[in-house]
Amino acid sequence: MNDSGAAPAAETPTAAAGTVGRPNRIGEVILKAENITMRFGGVKALSDVSFDVRRGEVRSIIGPNGAGKSSMLNVINGFYQPQEGSIWYLGKSYSPMRPYIAASNGIARTFQNIALFKGMSTLDNIMTGRILKQKATLAEQALYIGRGRSEEIEHREHVERVIDFLEIQAVRKTPVGRLPYGLQKRVELGRALAAEPTLLLLDEPMAGMNLEEKEDMSRFIIDVNEYFGTTIALIEHDMGVVMDLSDRVVVLDYGSKLADGTPDEVRNNQAVIDAYLGVAHD
Amino acid sequence: MFYREAGQFKTSYAADQQLLPIPMDRVFVIAVVLIAIFVVPVVGSQYWLESILLPVLILSIAALGLNILTGYCGQLSLGTGGFMAAGAYMSYKIATNMPEFMPVWVPILGGGLFAASIGVIFGLPSLRIKGFYLAVATLAAQFFLLWLFQKVPWFVNYSISGVPSAPPETILGFYVTGASASPEAKYLFVLAFVIVLALLARNMVRSRIGRSWMAIRDMDIAAELIGIKPLQTKLTAFAISSFYCGVAGALWSFCYINTVEPTAFDIERSFQVLFMIIVGGLGSVLGSFFGAAFIFLLPILLNNVPGWFGLQLATDVVSHLEFMVFGAAIIFFLIVEPHGLARLWQIAKEKLRLWPFPH
Numbered sequence: 001m002n003d004s005g006a007a008p009a010a011e012t013p014t015a016a017a018g019t020v021g022r023p024n025r026i027g028e029v030i031l032k033a034e035n036i037t038m039r040f041g042g043v044k045a046l047s048d049v050s051f052d053v054r055r056g057e058v059r060s061i062i063g064p065n066g067a068g069k070s071s072m073l074n075v076i077n078g079f080y081q082p083q084e085g086s087i088w089y090l091g092k093s094y095s096p097m098r099p100y101i102a103a104s105n106g107i108a109r110t111f112q113n114i115a116l117f118k119g120m121s122t123l124d125n126i127m128t129g130r131i132l133k134q135k136a137t138l139a140e141q142a143l144y145i146g147r148g149r150s151e152e153i154e155h156r157e158h159v160e161r162v163i164d165f166l167e168i169q170a171v172r173k174t175p176v177g178r179l180p181y182g183l184q185k186r187v188e189l190g191r192a193l194a195a196e197p198t199l200l201l202l203d204e205p206m207a208g209m210n211l212e213e214k215e216d217m218s219r220f221i222i223d224v225n226e227y228f229g230t231t232i233a234l235i236e237h238d239m240g241v242v243m244d245l246s247d248r249v250v251v252l253d254y255g256s257k258l259a260d261g262t263p264d265e266v267r268n269n270q271a272v273i274d275a276y277l278g279v280a281h282d
Numbered sequence: 283m284f285y286r287e288a289g290q291f292k293t294s295y296a297a298d299q300q301l302l303p304i305p306m307d308r309v310f311v312i313a314v315v316l317i318a319i320f321v322v323p324v325v326g327s328q329y330w331l332e333s334i335l336l337p338v339l340i341l342s343i344a345a346l347g348l349n350i351l352t353g354y355c356g357q358l359s360l361g362t363g364g365f366m367a368a369g370a371y372m373s374y375k376i377a378t379n380m381p382e383f384m385p386v387w388v389p390i391l392g393g394g395l396f397a398a399s400i401g402v403i404f405g406l407p408s409l410r411i412k413g414f415y416l417a418v419a420t421l422a423a424q425f426f427l428l429w430l431f432q433k434v435p436w437f438v439n440y441s442i443s444g445v446p447s448a449p450p451e452t453i454l455g456f457y458v459t460g461a462s463a464s465p466e467a468k469y470l471f472v473l474a475f476v477i478v479l480a481l482l483a484r485n486m487v488r489s490r491i492g493r494s495w496m497a498i499r500d501m502d503i504a505a506e507l508i509g510i511k512p513l514q515t516k517l518t519a520f521a522i523s524s525f526y527c528g529v530a531g532a533l534w535s536f537c538y539i540n541t542v543e544p545t546a547f548d549i550e551r552s553f554q555v556l557f558m559i560i561v562g563g564l565g566s567v568l569g570s571f572f573g574a575a576f577i578f579l580l581p582i583l584l585n586n587v588p589g590w591f592g593l594q595l596a597t598d599v600v601s602h603l604e605f606m607v608f609g610a611a612i613i614f615f616l617i618v619e620p621h622g623l624a625r626l627w628q629i630a631k632e633k634l635r636l637w638p639f640p641h
Contacts, residue, residue: 077507103509117500119565120493128497132509134490138518141489142482144301148489156295195508 026247027055030231031199034093036075036085038068038255045071046082049257051250053199058225059233060242062266063252064275069235070112072252073201076233077102077109090198104132106198110188110205112235118177122187125176126162129194130155162190166220182213189220193228200224202234206241214241221245243267301484318473323466331465338578339472340533345558345570346483347526352556353564354487355519356499357408361401361420362527362555364427367547368400369393369528370535371437374542377449378439386451386458390475390532397528398521400427405520409513424552428544438542445543448536459536468537475533479526484567486522495519496565527555561615563624572623580608 031053038046046068053059061069074080076087078097086095094101108129117125134155140148163169166186171179176187185205192200205221206214218241224230236242242249243263251259251272259269266272290305292298302308326335344362351357373393380388404423408416431437438446450460457463458471486492494515497505506512535542554577562573584604588595595603619626 079503079507099506100509100511103507109507111504115501115504117497117504119500120496124493124496128493128505128508128510131490131494131497136490138486138491141491142486144485144489148485149296152299152489153295156299160295191508 025229026057029053030055030090031076031233032088033072033076034086034088036072036082036087038071038075038080038082044255046075046252046255048085049252049255050085051257051260053231053233054248055231056225056229057231057247058221058245059231060246060249061233061235061252062237062239062242062249063258066254067252068255069252070203071255073109073203073233073235077107077201103195106196107201108192108195108197108199109201110185110192110203112203112207114181114184114188116176116184116188116191119175121173121175122168122179122190123156123159123163123172125187126159126190126194127155129162129191130159132195159190159194162193165193165223166190182209182216185209185213185217186220189217189224193224193230196228197230199231199233202232202236204235204237206236206238214238218245299488301481301488315477319470323469326465326469328465331469334579334582336465336469336472336538337534338575339469339476340530340538341555341558341578342571342574343476343479343533344527344530344555345562345574346479346567347523347530348555349559349562349564349566349570350483350486350495350526351519351523353559353566353569354492354499355495355516355523357405357516357519358413358417359420359523360417360549360552360556361404361423361427363547363549363551364424365397365401365524365527366531366534366551367427367431367544368397368524369531370542370547371431372396372528373532374446374448374535375437375439377451377536386453386471389451390529390536393532394525394528397531398525401520401524401527402517405517408516408520421549424549428547432544445541448540448542451536459540461540463537472533472537475529479529480567480571483526487567491515491518499565557612559622561612561622563622566622566624568627569622569624572627576623580611584608 029052032050033052034050036046036049037044049068049072061072063069071080075082075085076097078087078094078099078101081096086093087097088094089097089102089105089107117128120128134151136147136151140146142148144152163172166189168183168186168190171183171187176184179187189202189205192202202221206217209217221232221234222245225232234242234245236245246263248261249259249263249266250257251266251269253275258275259266259272261269292303297303300308302311322335323331344366347365348359348362351359369390370393373389373396376392377386377389400423404420407419411419432444435441435444438444448460450457450462452458453467453471456467458467487495494505494510495518497508497510498512498515502512505515531547534546539546558573558577559570560573561576562571563569581604584607585600588600588603615622
């Protein structure tokens, strides 16, 4: 990965070293996946997977196709309900987690295949990220009075800050269906950021991007983590990106956990090399 | 229209989020509304007011209601006629049993609320079923409701014919409903509902609730993971949509046909309103009006065209031609502009903005 895309992370070869530049960046454990087992019929997508995520860190989940990475994210924010295991999040244990509980407790996410609201403008898409924070009653909204009006303006201000941050001012009022792929990915990140999440789940944020777009996206991910202190759990196939951005990496293969540790530890783990990175050994 | 948007800068979000942010648009819409209120009733002939504008306006309300449900929330419904009937019958029941001092809009709104509650019940399957399957479930509402109102004489006060006349009601001494009311009074009464309901619809679709509907329509999974409750959001759409349909049904009975009868709300009506929003534009408040005018007026126009050219055609030929041209027009719209007349209007505005110099 190019150095301009991941300069701050480049100085974090290990989590311990990473804290030197930014002391206390990484805090306590906020999320624990505990013995998650998830079956689709006879297929075991996840078997007995456990790992944790600490506050403020960038946590990556890697693995070959079909390893269960996306299923893991879907379990964390309650879209899939696993047969066994529980999600411990901010002091409470959920088995299973539910989408609404996840969303209202500050877990936001983006999707591998962009899941934007195609008929709506960029602005409206990002405004949907604020829906849980808007409390106006139906009557106030229909008459556009009181909170119906003041909330629209107040949240518009916040959304505009997200738009400025992601540098998508020019497409503010364009329907997202008309935007190029890279921008759509950015709008989707914006929608997740608008919710001011505690934990941000990114499912392949750089899939299908060219080098330049990947650099931009890496920069946004680092900035989100650094300026807003948002904890990030991401799935990514680009090993350069993963190794540069992450504080800790968990490796899945065929639904089970293969390794867990700092990028260096994972890189040198023989099981990972065998199963995933595909380096021949004799 | 003939104006430029360039140079119109907004300095606050409040100014940018107005209903009509461009001053010329604002002036245009206010002018249209003022003309509709003050000029049209004076210059319009009885035929135009009673046989053209009145039904078009009432059907616009129904189209607006269905557009909220189908165009904005993405839930296909074929129960429009049933919900309109619910509004009509319940407002008749309320109007004939309420104390004298109550104003006439009470039964109309009461009918709307009754239709809304019925709509919520028939909206419950929408959590599990989507698209065409949901359309079949709402079709059940259409047939069940019409059957119910025909079979239960309580709704029509045990009237022997089963088709009672709409009760004459007054506002400020003017009759606004029933056969004896003047066309001008009826027109203004209906127009008031149209203006208020259209304004409320516009406000809803630009607020949180509107964005929730569109989110459910465009990508229900993502919407749920953002924290939108699917069932609650869909049921709100069903309730509000049915409320609009109920009000439209009540006005249809009270002001247009002057009787409360089931044949006015049969399955043909459901399809008619559905065609209106398809031709007018799904997910557009303005499109509901365009669609209502187009679908209602096209047959009348087609009926009259041969006469203008001095052609003496047999009545059955004219009515067959009408069906053929009508069908062709709908197919043409679906192929050429699936987003309907509202989108055509938008394109025309964009072209005119640059006209006559396209660069």
